[in-house]
Amino acid sequence: MRELLANRVKTLTPSSTLAITAKAKELKEQGIDVIGLGAGEPDFNTPQNILDAAVESMTKGLTKYTPAGGLPVLKQAIIDKLARDNHLTYKPNEIIVGVGAKHVLYTLFQVILNEGDEVIIPIPYWVSYPEQVKLAGGVPVYVEGTAEQSYKITPQQLADAVTEKTKAVIINSPSNPSGMIYSREELEALAKVADEKDILIISDEIYEKLVYNGVEHFSMAQISEQIKARTIVVNGVAKSHSMTGWRIGYAAGRADIIKAMTDLASHSTSNATTTAQYATVEAYNGPQTAVEEMRKAFESRLEKIYPQLSAIPGFKVLKPQGAFYLLPDVSEAAAKTGYESVDAFAKALLEEANVAVIPGSGFGADATIRLSYATSLELLEEAVRRIDTFVKSKWQD
Incomplete structure (x- = not known):
């Protein structure tokens, strides 16, 4: 056979x-x-107000297809969230809603990587990063953040890892699996290297709301408009609102990349589950207690x-x-x-x-x-x- x-x-x-x-x-x-x-x-x-919003959307008959890139009302809720929490300004054509942050990342790699393109992945890493890079024809390049470095990589390590084939670097803060967070100063130093080397920054911020002992989360895209332009922020409600099974994530970034992701989604998932999208509108617009x-x-x-x-x-x-x-x-x-x-x-x-x-x-x-x-x-x-x-x-x- x-x-x-x-x-x-x-x-x-x-x-x-x-x-x-x-x-x-x-x-x-x-x-x-x-x-x-x-x-x-x-x-x-999942908080009760979110459950109630999901039920209400279904009883109203809001159970049909949505645009491939997400409901306009949900895109606006995400835009408002990014402005409120991260002091970032985005337009609807710079947002895509996907079937969980994992699939958003998968779609992102599919649209930015050509055969042989390299993606720098700090160690320790979330298990799916290298596999998704390989599925897109890319090559994972590992850079070790040792325990002595609090499991974070240094600007020099990043600079040394970049080659003419490098397309992007992934920064996950707070990190799965280490729980460590890059400070604003550390992110600025890494961003400077990425800018000088002209590579994309993929900022996975899915654990953004889970920070402790007075430590604050800072988004890579907050550094400057120049850095924001080369950063794709990936986030969602799975961890922050205990909505893992609802499968809603999003990416925020350059309109051309977001359009390519949306076009690909139109031929793969069609759209994230409609009911889950309406639930997420309430997650972001409702009380955050x-x-x-x-x-x-x-x-x-x-x-x-x-x-x-x-x-x-x-x-x-x-x-x-x-x-x-x-x-x-x-x-x-x-x-x-x-x-x-x-x-x-x-x-x-x-x-x-x-x-x-x-x-x-x-x-x-x-x-x-x-x-x-x-x-x-x-x-x-x-x-x-x-x-x-x-x-x-x-x-x-």
Whole structure:
């Protein structure tokens, strides 16, 4: 029989986060008391006013196709949000609404990358960045932000990585998986390099609202009009409004790029789900009290769980400033407990301690594991207790 699969999918690496979450769910269905710390979504329901808006739109019969780039009323809500929260001015033709921020990124790479174009991806990275770049015919170029650098890259590293084939750099702040945030000064320094080297900046700001201990989020596009012109901001309501399953994200940027993305969407998704778009209008135009309540809950959990996790032998933990992840370096713990790799250590945690974590290898950071604190404090503390017991019971000096 002829080869049925396209070459572009043969090198894809399955999402490690989804794989671990699925395995944990499978064990739970078998009656095993597994605590899952792998999910990248808030554990709160979507706020009631947003649910009500969705129902109202359906009862009014607003269930038909929308323009491929999004409802005009939703584009305006996004424009108002960007002006209110980020002091940025955009026009409707500079906004596209997509099927989640993930698909917005996928569409963006499809329209900007030619075969062999390079995209600079800081390590640690969100698992889908390199795969999406490869699917568009691009080449991921990795630059490591070490723990000593708080998992952030430097302007010199960026400059050194740029070649004549470089098309863009991705900056994710707050970061998945590290939770670290680039300061305004750090972003300005990176932007200067990007401007000098004439490359696009893809600013993934999906965790924008989840920042802690007085740290403020700053958008790359806020630096100057010149930097804004070479920046594509990607955001959405998944994390900020606990709407992961609604699949609404957006991009804001140059009209020519947004038009190309919209044209591609017209031949792929047609439009993001109409009901979800109307729900998102309420998410941005309605009260934001639930957003702050969730932020405070995550901050409280971080403050309580961080010192407990740091006390586990062989765990080196940087305190994150945003998102809802911890990324401890557990290479010593893995070695001292007899495992040849952190991946094997994480597998044993699931099978023997019944705690599901994501191996850092999926993020390009082999020495780490990612733990999500988007679950109850009770479960978090029990998970840390299990991990601590597991490590101490196997520790070999």
